[in-house]
Amino acid sequence: MLWPRLARALVGRPLTDPAPTPPEEVVAALAERLDATARTRLGRSLAIRQVDAASCNGCELEVNAMAGVLYDLERFGLRIVASPRHADVLLVTGPVGRNMREALERTRACTPDPCWVVAAGDCALDGGVFKGSYGVEGGVGAVLPVDLVIRGCPPTPTQLLEGLLALLEAQARPAAKPAGG
Ligand code: SF4
Secondary structure (H helix, E strand, C coil): HHHHHHHHHHHCCCCCHHHHHHHHHHHHHHHHHHHHHHHHHCCCCCCCEEEEECCCHHHHHHHHHHHCCCCCCHHHCEEEEECCCCCCCHHHHHEEEEEEEHHHHHHHHCCCCCEEEEEECCCHHCCHHHCCCCCEECCCCCCCCCEEEEECCCCCCCHHHHHHHHHHHHHHHCCCCCCCC
């Protein structure tokens, strides 16, 4: 019967879990440092192109959370862009499916240098739970040189931010002078 169900749906509590509260101060501090480092390194804020290379979509949920209203990282200048031509970072999630190999290579080819490839999630490291599957090439490193791996299944938005910050801080550091130079 439709009506009892409808009445239950109207008065019952939602079946979804409440959204977790992000660690506001930690996230804001990380995002501010990331923005400042990006401005030192690039002269502007950081642009990220996310590439799903064949993930289960768990990692995308976390990337979306990072970019969504809860974390609201655009207020710190962090942008997820629609085209690799506008990106500084390729944030790749999932193992690389065989059908995605060429797409990933072409995405990298259209991203201007300097471009950093970040493998986000355990699958992006080495195939994770999909390792050895007939449809999987392996981790991102099997297709492209990887600058940073962010572990986790999936990594949280805070871990993604920490990883991106570590990457940019390492890039922003001036090269060490040779000993005796
Ligand atoms: S790391 Fe975990 S959440 Fe991310 S794609 Fe693999 S199985 Fe899914």
